[in-house]
Amino acid sequence: MMSELANRLSAVDLRVSDASVLMLIGAEDSLTSSDIGRLLDIQRANMVPLLNRLDAAKLIARVPLDRKSMAITLTPLGQERLREARAITEQFERDLMARVPEEHRDHLVPALNALWS
C-alpha cells in the first residue's frame, strides 16, 4: 500500500514523507525542523535532506525564529502542491476503503488507531 501511495504521489514529485511534512505544516504553520521530526517520528538529522529538497523545489521557506531556530512555512507553490497531495491521498484512501467489505469498513480506522496508540 505504501509503495502504491508513493507511486501516485510521484506524479506531483513528492515522496510520502514529503507529503506528510507538507500536510503537517499545512495544519500548523511555523513549526521548526526539530518539531516536525518529533511529530512525524523522523530523526532530526534526516530532516535536513528532506527539507533541503522541499526548499530547492520552492515548496517551503525557512524563516529565522531567533538566531538558532527556523520556522518552516509553506510557500504559495507549497500550498498548491499540498492541495494536490491531499487530493491524491484522499482518492487513495477511498480506493482502499472500497476494497473493504461493507460490514468491516467502519471498524478499520478505529482499530488501526488503537494499534498505533
Next chain:
Amino acid sequence: MMSELANRLSAVDLRVSDASVLMLIGAEDSLTSSDIGRLLDIQRANMVPLLNRLDAAKLIARVPLDRKSMAITLTPLGQERLREARAITEQFERDLMARVPEEHRDHLVPALNALWS
C-alpha cells in the same frame, strides 16, 4: 509495529524477512529460491544474501533439484528456530489485538486481508 516485531525477533537472531521465509518453508518444504521470492514478493536477486545468511546459520539447506534449481529445506535447527519465531510472532499478534477495543477486534484481520488482495 514492524520495527517492534523486528526488535522481538532479533532475540532469536532473525529478521522479519528471515522469519517469513522460515514460516513459508515450514508450510511448504522444498520450494526454490525463486518460488519463495515470488510468494513473498522479494526480488530473486535479494533472496541470495537472505538465504546465504540462513544457510550460514545452518537453519536451511540447499538440496539440488536438478542441475539448475535448488530446493530449500529446513534443517532440524531451522525447525527449532521456526518454532521460536512462531511463538514470538503469535505473542506479538496477541499483544497487538489486546490494544484494539473489543467491538472492532474481529473486523481488523478481515479488513486488512481485503486491503491486501
Next chain:
DNA sequence: TATTGTTATACTCTATAACTATA
C-alpha cells in the same frame, strides 16, 4: 546545561541490469 541545525557515516531494504548455465 539542553537544544537546534548540521555533517558524516553506516546499515537495511529494495530495485534493476547483466551474466552463466540449464530447462
Next chain:
DNA sequence: TATAGTTATAGAGTATAACAATA
C-alpha cells in the same frame, strides 16, 4: 526461448555520533 541462481550496483529509508552555535 524462458528460467534459476548469481553478482554488482544504486537509491531510498533510517539510525547514531559528533560538532558549533545558541537558548
